[in-house]
Amino acid sequence: MADKGLANITASILSDLSKGKLSGSLNYEPADASEKWIYKEVIVDTSSAALLQAGIQYDESIRADGTETETATGDKVKWISIKHTGTTDGSTVTLEGIVVSFAAAADGDYNEVEGIFIDSGDFWVGKLPATTLNTIGAGTVVVTNGSPSAVGTGDVLVQVAAIIDDVSV
Numbered sequence: 001m002a003d004k005g006l007a008n009i010t011a012s013i014l015s016d017l018s019k020g021k022l023s024g025s026l027n028y029e030p031a032d033a034s035e036k037w038i039y040k041e042v043i044v045d046t047s048s049a050a051l052l053q054a055g056i057q058y059d060e061s062i063r064a065d066g067t068e069t070e071t072a073t074g075d076k077v078k079w080i081s082i083k084h085t086g087t088t089d090g091s092t093v094t095l096e097g098i099v100v101s102f103a104a105a106a107d108g109d110y111n112e113v114e115g116i117f118i119d120s121g122d123f124w125v126g127k128l129p130a131t132t133l134n135t136i137g138a139g140t141v142v143v144t145n146g147s148p149s150a151v152g153t154g155d156v157l158v159q160v161a162a163i164i165d166d167v168s169v
Contacts (some may be wrong), residue, residue: 048139
């Protein structure tokens with residue numbers, strides 16, 4: 001099947017005295033036609049909410065009969081990439097980060113234990129086993145010394161690309 005999600009990752013690790021490097025890939029190939037792409041620019045704000053809402057049209061050809069398929073809360077996210085643009089709206093710079101929760105769409109607070117922190121300008125990619133659209137939440141956070149320290153005070157624009165299993169197919 002075409003339309004793979006491909007990511008190559010390199011990390012420089014350890015102290016200056018014992019430097020090292022790790023690298024690898026995080027690729028995903030859709031299993032069948034029910035797994036579809038979506039791309040959205042999303043403004044995450046201070047009140048945690050679903051990162052991707054139900055009712056977003058999948059990135060596929062426009063149908064003449066108007067029966068394009070849309071996301072539903074039970075659709076399963078198989079591969080996802082999230083890019084923090086470093087802006088609130090595409091042009092206004094922000095130093096706030098976001099926390100993405102995999103526990104519930106209402107989560108995404110700065111002290112979330114089942115989530116990830118994405119700082120300004122960071123990029124994150126992951127494969128998820130059975131996480132549904134309605135359980136991925138996000139909210140902005142204040143960043144102090146490279147870590148989330150409080151609920152955010154403004155908006156953050158993120159770019160989200162994902163391969164999602166449309167369970168209605």
